[in-house]
Amino acid sequence: MATVTVDEEKTLEIKDLRTYFYTEDGEVRAVDSLAYDVRKGECVGLVGESACGKSVSALSIMRLIPYPPGIIVGGEIIFKGQDLLKVSEAEIRHIRGNRIAMIFQEPMTSLNPVLTIRRQLTESLELHRGLDKKTATEEALKLLQLVGLADAERRLGEYPHQISGGMQQRIMIAMALSCNPELLIADEPTTSVDVTVQAELLELMDSLRAQFGSSVIIITHNLGLVARHADRVNVMYAGRIVETAPTDILFGEPKHPYTLGLLASVPRLDLSRDRKLFVIDGLPPNLARLPKGCAFCPRCYLAIDRCREEKPEIEEVGEEHYSACFRSGEVQKDKWEHF
Amino acid sequence: MASDDHLVEVENLVMYFPVTAGVLRRKVGDVKAVDGISFYIKRGETLGLVGESGCGKTTTGRCILRLYEITGGKVFFEGKDLAKLSSGEMRKIRRNMQLIFQDPYASLDPRMTAGDIVGEPLLVHNLVKGREYKEQIAELFRMVELEPYMTVRYPHEFSGGQRQRIGIARALAVRPSLVICDEPVSALDVSVQAQVTQLMMRLREEFGLTYLFIAHDLAVVRYISDRVVVMYLGRIMEITSSDELYDNPLHPYTQALLSAVPIPDPVVDRQRKRTLLTGDVPSPVNPPSGCHFHPRCSMVIDICKEQEPELRDIGGGGEHWVACHRV
Numbered sequence: 107m108a109t110v111t112v113d114e115e116k117t118l119e120i121k122d123l124r125t126y127f128y129t130e131d132g133e134v135r136a137v138d139s140l141a142y143d144v145r146k147g148e149c150v151g152l153v154g155e156s157a158c159g160k161s162v163s164a165l166s167i168m169r170l171i172p173y174p175p176g177i178i179v180g181g182e183i184i185f186k187g188q189d190l191l192k193v194s195e196a197e198i199r200h201i202r203g204n205r206i207a208m209i210f211q212e213p214m215t216s217l218n219p220v221l222t223i224r225r226q227l228t229e230s231l232e233l234h235r236g237l238d239k240k241t242a243t244e245e246a247l248k249l250l251q252l253v254g255l256a257d258a259e260r261r262l263g264e265y266p267h268q269i270s271g272g273m274q275q276r277i278m279i280a281m282a283l284s285c286n287p288e289l290l291i292a293d294e295p296t297t298s299v300d301v302t303v304q305a306e307l308l309e310l311m312d313s314l315r316a317q318f319g320s321s322v323i324i325i326t327h328n329l330g331l332v333a334r335h336a337d338r339v340n341v342m343y344a345g346r347i348v349e350t351a352p353t354d355i356l357f358g359e360p361k362h363p364y365t366l367g368l369l370a371s372v373p374r375l376d377l378s379r380d381r382k383l384f385v386i387d388g389l390p391p392n393l394a395r396l397p398k399g400c401a402f403c404p405r406c407y408l409a410i411d412r413c414r415e416e417k418p419e420i421e422e423v424g425e426e427h428y429s430a431c432f433r434s435g436e437v438q439k440d441k442w443e444h445f
Numbered sequence: 446m447a448s449d450d451h452l453v454e455v456e457n458l459v460m461y462f463p464v465t466a467g468v469l470r471r472k473v474g475d476v477k478a479v480d481g482i483s484f485y486i487k488r489g490e491t492l493g494l495v496g497e498s499g500c501g502k503t504t505t506g507r508c509i510l511r512l513y514e515i516t517g518g519k520v521f522f523e524g525k526d527l528a529k530l531s532s533g534e535m536r537k538i539r540r541n542m543q544l545i546f547q548d549p550y551a552s553l554d555p556r557m558t559a560g561d562i563v564g565e566p567l568l569v570h571n572l573v574k575g576r577e578y579k580e581q582i583a584e585l586f587r588m589v590e591l592e593p594y595m596t597v598r599y600p601h602e603f604s605g606g607q608r609q610r611i612g613i614a615r616a617l618a619v620r621p622s623l624v625i626c627d628e629p630v631s632a633l634d635v636s637v638q639a640q641v642t643q644l645m646m647r648l649r650e651e652f653g654l655t656y657l658f659i660a661h662d663l664a665v666v667r668y669i670s671d672r673v674v675v676m677y678l679g680r681i682m683e684i685t686s687s688d689e690l691y692d693n694p695l696h697p698y699t700q701a702l703l704s705a706v707p708i709p710d711p712v713v714d715r716q717r718k719r720t721l722l723t724g725d726v727p728s729p730v731n732p733p734s735g736c737h738f739h740p741r742c743s744m745v746i747d748i749c750k751e752q753e754p755e756l757r758d759i760g761g762g763g764e765h766w767v768a769c770h771r772v
Contacts, residue, residue, distance in 0.1 A: 155635060273725070302702065302722040327634065330707030372664065379668055
């Protein structure tokens, strides 16, 4: 793994972010009082199940929430000292794709099918870096070589459908890196590719992070990925962060029943096959009708009356370790076997 | 020949799909989806089938169901050569083999109620009449931990995990002996994956089912299977017991595949040996000579480029088959 120095300097600070959607079902609080930091050179993992607000929080940073029905109701997103929610549309357009770049889940739907790879890559180079056509093409070629695409010169003239999913995702990474972004957001970057390609792509992102000192947010439901690549992990549930800690601590001593449940519910290659998988009963809540107390309470094995009545705030439970649970002291990893 | 405790026996299975070109759709080549594989599935066991996309794992499953006319080789089910059966006999036998699909959204008819989806196979095979029909459906719903009152709902009213349960109930409605599960949990969320995996394991015990479990997630496959077949570009690289798979993988491809899977424990994961595979899987239209894996293999020698390694049993004690010159 590439060694990356993490600075104290914050690249991104999200404070009390609230993104709501107004639908027929009523107010859907996709992201509710979300707060976290990303330091310079740091890789932050954002994990949780579908519809927990991971992607919406990323789109909020990029100010790409479709309105209507979505709207950022409140909060601050401070990127290098500047509140992204207060800048003009023209300014955010200058930041988006340039200083903050995003890699999307489905490369095939995010690439434009009628443009050649060359055009897709040179567009942002010409737009943001003011290069002329010829220099932009040279730069595009360099980028493709950087992301390890074989036969780069020929690929430039091809269209997205002519190449494999792994290559498409590599091109997405090349596009995202074309302007040396200070922050890279990767939303499920590898769900559509094979494990072998996944390993290669993430290795590549690690080495690029080391080279350019950018910060990375990896959004995923794959706990293994964050264990391997993230410096810090934020666990999201129903639009909030329920636990956050440096990677080793989060996996070593989880302090939220949901985190523990997630860890105990995945089959692991290195553990005995006799280990029974822990099953978190029930389904994630409907974000339009959240329970009064803790959102996880109906599925929680530690729930008490207080959890049903009161929403737990996120509190410090150890060094750089925070959990939003009244009973975090009683969450114990060695209780796995007793599930 | 098929032995008694082998429910399925596959001998030298070959499945090519023609590639056509031009206005006359002239045949210009073959996609060699499955290129001469042999294995068996014992009664009551779960056999896992893993490999990267395009390795032929789904095609293998479909050949066993005889959804394709196979190009070569033989498939025996309960000792009978499937190619020799008439379509009437095949229809009867197909009742004993069912399929669970990956995508619970695409595989259920949106205009049918959940109850009718589950009950349809019972009607097709003339297994029930009259009042029994409703009772059986209710029973099947309870079996997969759904409430019987849900039978009148339509697929879109269910969550992904519930839809997969409907797919399972439908497959089990006709009491099959073999269930081919094609990526049954990969489209589901982590917590729901565990629910469905546990359900499938419980049903296997309860009804004495035999599973062919096709998936790309090695951790899930190892967890649920008794033995695992590793495929690459239409061929089998290794067959081993699930315990051996992680403790003693012999084929360089299996090793690379395993090391690509991160373990959700950073301390353990850091201590593992990492072999990184580079490049993409070559095209199955024009697979490499000799061992199909040789262009990406870290242990390649000259013989690998020329001669196809034979799948041989080198297991001390249990069976452990591997196709590699360097083992």
